Amino acid sequence: MKKFIDSPFVKAMSEVTANMYRQGWDERNGGNISYLIDDKYIKQYFPKEKVIRDIPMTFAADPIVRNKCFLVTGTGKYFKNVMKDPETNLGLVRIAKNGKVAHLLWGYKGGGKFTSEFPAHIMCHTERLKVNPNNRIIMHTHPTYTMCMGASTPVSEKEFTKRLWTSNTEAIVVFPEGIGVLPCMVCGTNLIGEETAKKMRKFRIVSWTNHGIYGCGNDMDEAFGLIETVEKTAMVYMISLGHVVNVIPPKVLVGLCKLWHLHPMHGVFKELDVIK
């Protein structure tokens, strides 16, 4: 039988967490990731599914995610340690059919459990699946320059988006829908999960002011690439802050939208609002 620890899912989690740690985004136990895995793959590793233990949840999962399996980083665990010990730092859970507990199928060795941001992850998966059935990844991290931008930009989706779009021509191409923004809130709660998930109906990225960012995607590269583009752009913005002579003019943004057939967020530039 194939061992789950050798699966491409554990490999992808190990690689991306190591990479994110190296970016300096995931200090200590910062950051968490969840990966929705289809049952056709789960069956290959667990033909007779045995539940190691049940882990209580603080919210009722939506029917769309019930009975689905997620590979999730553990609470209090460090991204830098996932590669050397995936079985302690990750866990594979199946959300119970009643949506109230998570059945542990693999991992969290030594009695661990899923990230404190599990509500936000599962609620975000729920909303993303409704708009994109292929969404598999929810990724949360603390990228330095994105946090600096959050601290120095009004809590406004349009303003944050405008500053990003006008700093890097890749920005509007990678996230034409803009960036969702939440004010500073208590993390690890159902409330921040609900608010983030609401934003995820419209945006694939959501900034948590004074905390970090949430991103999503069909695969690890997509979710990581999205956050990486926001962070790179925020870095350009913050480093050049106060010295900028050239910002990207609306006509170049219009040109990019036409070239890539994009439908950009409304209300940022009037020149963009008329694009069909």
Ligand code: 2HA
């Ligand atoms: O897992 O990043 O948001 C630690 C965090 C909480």
Ligand code: ZN
């Ligand atoms: Zn965090």
